[in-house]
Amino acid sequence: xxxxxxxxxxxxxxxxxxxxxxxxxxxxxxxxxxxxxxxxxxxxxxxxxxxxxxxxxxxxxxxxxxxxxxxxxxxxxxxxxxxxxxxxxxxxxxxxxxxxxxxxxxxxxxxxxxxxxxxxxxxxxxxxxxxxxxxxxxxxxxxxxxxxxxxxxxxxxxxxxxxxxxxxxxxxxxxxxxxxxxxxxxxxxxxxxxxxxxxxxxxxxxxxxxxxxxxxxxxxxxxxxxxxxxxxxxxxxxxxxxxxxxxxxxxxxxxxxxxxxxxxxxxxxxxxxxxxxxxxxxxxxxxxxxxxxxxxxxxxxxxxxxxxxxxxxxxxxxxxxxxxxxxxxxxxxxxxxxxxxxxxxxxxxxxxxxxxxxxxxxxxxxxxxxxxxxxxxxxxxxxxxxxxxxxxxxxxxxxxxxxxxxxxxxxxxxxxxxxxxxxxxxxxxxxxxxxxxxxxxxxxxxxxxxxxxxxxxxxxxxxxxxxxxxxxxxxxxxxxxxxxxxxxxxxxxxxxxxxxxxxxxxxxxxxxxxxxxxxxxxxxxxxxxxxxxxxxxxxxxxxxxxxxxxxxxxxxxxxxxxxxxxxxxxxxxxxxxxxxxxxxxxxxxxxxxxxxxxxxxxxxxxxxxxxxxxxxxxxxxxxxxxxxxxxxxxxxxxxxxxxxxxxxxxxxxxxxxxxxxxxxxxxxxxxxxxxxxxxxxxxxxxxxxxxxxxxxxxxxxxxxxxxxxxxxxxxxxxxxxxxxxxxxxxxxxxx
Ligand SMILES: Nc1nc2c(c(=O)[nH]1)N[C@H]1C(S)=C(S)[C@@H](COP(=O)(O)OP(=O)(O)OC[C@H]3O[C@@H](n4cnc5c(=O)[nH]c(N)nc54)[C@H](O)[C@@H]3O)O[C@H]1N2
Ligand SMILES: Nc1nc2c(c(=O)[nH]1)N[C@H]1C(S)=C(S)[C@@H](COP(=O)(O)OP(=O)(O)OC[C@H]3O[C@@H](n4cnc5c(=O)[nH]c(N)nc54)[C@H](O)[C@@H]3O)O[C@H]1N2
Ligand code: SF4
Ligand SMILES: [Mo]
Numbered sequence: 001x002x003x004x005x006x007x008x009x010x011x012x013x014x015x016x017x018x019x020x021x022x023x024x025x026x027x028x029x030x031x032x033x034x035x036x037x038x039x040x041x042x043x044x045x046x047x048x049x050x051x052x053x054x055x056x057x058x059x060x061x062x063x064x065x066x067x068x069x070x071x072x073x074x075x076x077x078x079x080x081x082x083x084x085x086x087x088x089x090x091x092x093x094x095x096x097x098x099x100x101x102x103x104x105x106x107x108x109x110x111x112x113x114x115x116x117x118x119x120x121x122x123x124x125x126x127x128x129x130x131x132x133x134x135x136x137x138x139x140x141x142x143x144x145x146x147x148x149x150x151x152x153x154x155x156x157x158x159x160x161x162x163x164x165x166x167x168x169x170x171x172x173x174x175x176x177x178x179x180x181x182x183x184x185x186x187x188x189x190x191x192x193x194x195x196x197x198x199x200x201x202x203x204x205x206x207x208x209x210x211x212x213x214x215x216x217x218x219x220x221x222x223x224x225x226x227x228x229x230x231x232x233x234x235x236x237x238x239x240x241x242x243x244x245x246x247x248x249x250x251x252x253x254x255x256x257x258x259x260x261x262x263x264x265x266x267x268x269x270x271x272x273x274x275x276x277x278x279x280x281x282x283x284x285x286x287x288x289x290x291x292x293x294x295x296x297x298x299x300x301x302x303x304x305x306x307x308x309x310x311x312x313x314x315x316x317x318x319x320x321x322x323x324x325x326x327x328x329x330x331x332x333x334x335x336x337x338x339x340x341x342x343x344x345x346x347x348x349x350x351x352x353x354x355x356x357x358x359x360x361x362x363x364x365x366x367x368x369x370x371x372x373x374x375x376x377x378x379x380x381x382x383x384x385x386x387x388x389x390x391x392x393x394x395x396x397x398x399x400x401x402x403x404x405x406x407x408x409x410x411x412x413x414x415x416x417x418x419x420x421x422x423x424x425x426x427x428x429x430x431x432x433x434x435x436x437x438x439x440x441x442x443x444x445x446x447x448x449x450x451x452x453x454x455x456x457x458x459x460x461x462x463x464x465x466x467x468x469x470x471x472x473x474x475x476x477x478x479x480x481x482x483x484x485x486x487x488x489x490x491x492x493x494x495x496x497x498x499x500x501x502x503x504x505x506x507x508x509x510x511x512x513x514x515x516x517x518x519x520x521x522x523x524x525x526x527x528x529x530x531x532x533x534x535x536x537x538x539x540x541x542x543x544x545x546x547x548x549x550x551x552x553x554x555x556x557x558x559x560x561x562x563x564x565x566x567x568x569x570x571x572x573x574x575x576x577x578x579x580x581x582x583x584x585x586x587x588x589x590x591x592x593x594x595x596x597x598x599x600x601x602x603x604x605x606x607x608x609x610x611x612x613x614x615x616x617x618x619x620x621x622x623x624x625x626x627x628x629x630x631x632x633x634x635x636x637x638x639x640x641x642x643x644x645x646x647x648x649x650x651x652x653x654x655x656x657x658x659x660x661x662x663x664x665x666x667x668x669x670x671x672x673x674x675x676x677x678x679x680x681x682x683x684x685x686x687x688x689x690x691x692x693x694x695x696x697x698x699x700x701x702x703x704x705x706x707x708x709x710x711x712x713x714x715x716x717x718x719x720x721x722x723x724x725x726x727x728x729x730x731x732x733x734x735x
Pocket of ligand 3: 058090223
């Protein structure tokens with residue numbers, strides 16, 4: 001849906017910009033060892049091989065360096081619009097992924113109870129035969145739709161293909177309904193299009209940016225952080241709304257320490273000021289807006305004075321910040337955030353953010369939201385997938401009427417527990433740690449106990465791998481090819497991931513695993529390519545490029561295209577009215593508020609504090625904790641507690657405590673950080689620590705896990721996302 005609406009660039013070899021090769025080497029198949037094999041001489045000196053990063057899924061292009069045949073370092077690729085020649089701290093630590101001592105080495109098959117982490121090492125043939133046999137049995141007994149795939153990132157491409165060829169529609173990722181899902185629903189209801197990833201925020205050219213939670217600088221999405229620094233240098237105004245004084249708050253002209261869960265009240269008050277004082281972009285709203293009069297009527301009572309007792313934000317500050325936004329319109333961004341799964345009103349909060357941007361006329365405008373372009377490279381000419389007899393399992397009876405995009409990972413989990421609308425009996429889990437990613441670990445384990453087959457493809461023995469029947473060890477990104485990166489962005493481009501070094505042991509890349517499974521499942525016609533080089537070359541040749549060229553250059557760009565309405569991009573809104581929907585009849589028809597309304601969030605019980613979570617610059621989720629380079633920079637997380645509260649509980653920075661939530665779940669011990677920088681009603685932790693896989697020796701019990709404490713979650717009634725900022729914790733001293 002997202003892509004068909006975007007403008008595609010048709011390219012041919014004639015239109016693609018020519019570039020000097022990054023590497024001086026002729027085509028390398030597999031790093032240093034292969035050079036040795038070819039030449040019979042040990043590799044000497046420095047070799048540079050372009051590839052793209054996988055420390056997160058942002059996919060920055062990079063250049064990996066080998067020194068005398070050994071993997072040495074990795075830097076940003078200068079011709080890449082995402083990295084602009086610089087990687088974030090995680091990307092720079094990427095070589096650590098190859099050297100990680102905890103890596104899985106061979107396929108494993110479970111030899112005792114699920115979760116006991118007892119295994120036998122097996123060959124690839126044994127592991128794949130075992131999986132294929134179980135999948136066939138599930139297909140015969142329950143139908144192919146009873147197999148589901150969970151994945152995260154580009155590496156999942158070939159397994160997604162395999163599961164569709166197998167006949168299942170149930171392919172999902174916790175990076176949607178646990179992350180940006182509500183945001184996309186809120187924006188789509190308003191503008192008829194999603195924000196997408198990478199975000200279409202023109203931060204570089206903005207004159208005023210409002211960050212609601214969204215903690216850029218700790219959230220390290222490379223391009224956004226670089227543009228944030230540029231805008232800062234150019235004197236842009238920043239308004240940061242966060243219960244915690246974030247890194248971004250330290251750059252802000254206005255910092256609004258909002259009461260958690262009350263952002264809709266603030267957004268309504270801002271819109272009230274902007275409409276009542278005629279500060280909105282009238283031409284834009286008249287030309288593109290639908291239902292503005294009704295909208296204006298709906299928000300007429302939400303004054304800053306009304307918002308004050310709800311949000312704790314001074315009405316004077318609400319007015320001043322509204323004026324500031326209006327002054328710079330349309331070069332104002334009210335940032336849509338990314339992980340928007342907070343309080344259960346998330347699609348509506350995101351819609352309020354979309355509406356405020358619409359009033360400021362910033363959608364489609366320079367310094368606001370640009371209209372992405374994308375290089376069009378046809379997909380591989382596969383035969384058509386079989387049509388599943390049963391539809392997606394995650395949203396029975398369209399319980400969530402606006403769950404229209406990606407499937408809900410929590411919905412598949414629920415179906416696995418209940419067997420409704422039909423049983424799910426097999427999970428393949430690729431590069432996602434479901435125990436850290438989906439709230440309520442008990443439910444995840446309950447679902448796992450209903451499975452006939454659980455396969456985890458990972459690089460380390462993660463927590464989720466501990467529950468698998470079969471664990472498959474994947475090559476890390478520096479050792480493998482993956483699908484092309486053709487992300488929609490400010491300019492069209494294509495970049496490549498290619499192997500830089502060999503696998504240290506028996507690890508295999510995802511494309512090989514998918515093809516081998518496909519072969520065993522009678523899906524040979526869906527894997528007509530010999531290997532991934534053949535696959536990539538076929539795709540690239542179809543637009544006049546070639547694998548050989550991409551291997552040398554790493555990134556190839558298309559000519560620039562206009563990306564703003566003012567430069568000739570045709571404004572298109574794929575809503576039912578064909579306009580920006582200030583008043584939503586779609587929502588009204590399904591029984592929801594056509595204009596967002598505020599509801600008071602639940603307060604913490606006495607002696608408890610709201611658990612908030614976020615990111616650290618040097619780690620990605622629960623994915624990088626065992627990377628030796630990144631681990632050196634941050635080995636455990638800490639819990640931020642307001643100074644006054646810490647004093648009241650006799651806690652000081654450096655003490656170790658445990659956190660207990662209202663369901664009685666107790667965390668690992670975690671270090672206290674007593675600070676002025678958080679409200680007294682909340683505590684804060686970096687996500688991803690406190691892992692409890694015994695085989696993951698380097699990170700075992702380091703820090704505490706917010707996911708373990710997130711036993712409660714609220715479902716977004718519009719789209720079914722899982723809000724997670726709804727848990728309360730208290731402190732337990734170490735015995
Ligand atoms: N280094 C690094 N960067 C990353 C990632 C990573 O793992 N590591 N992950 C990436 C991914 S997938 C995502 S989704 C993003 C997530 O990053 P963002 O979308 O930027 O952030 P969130 O996790 O939504 O929110 C965290 C912030 O919201 C604040 N907050 C909590 N409750 C409220 C509230 O009620 N109101 C307001 N206004 N603020 C609140 C918290 O104090 C915290 O500062 O980061 C991305 N970038
Ligand atoms: N409590 C809580 N839950 C959250 C969040 C939160 O902040 N708090 N954040 C939410 C958000 S925004 C998101 S996007 C999701 C993300 O959640 P996930 O999709 O689970 O992401 P990761 O934690 O990065 O999981 C990565 C897993 O992939 C493995 N891995 C790493 N590299 C490779 C590789 O090359 N190949 C393979 N096969 N495996 C690899 C890692 O070892 C790890 O087990 O979680 C969501 N859930
Ligand atoms: S943002 Fe950082 S970790 Fe993510 S792809 Fe880019 S350099 Fe790698
Ligand atoms: Mo995310």
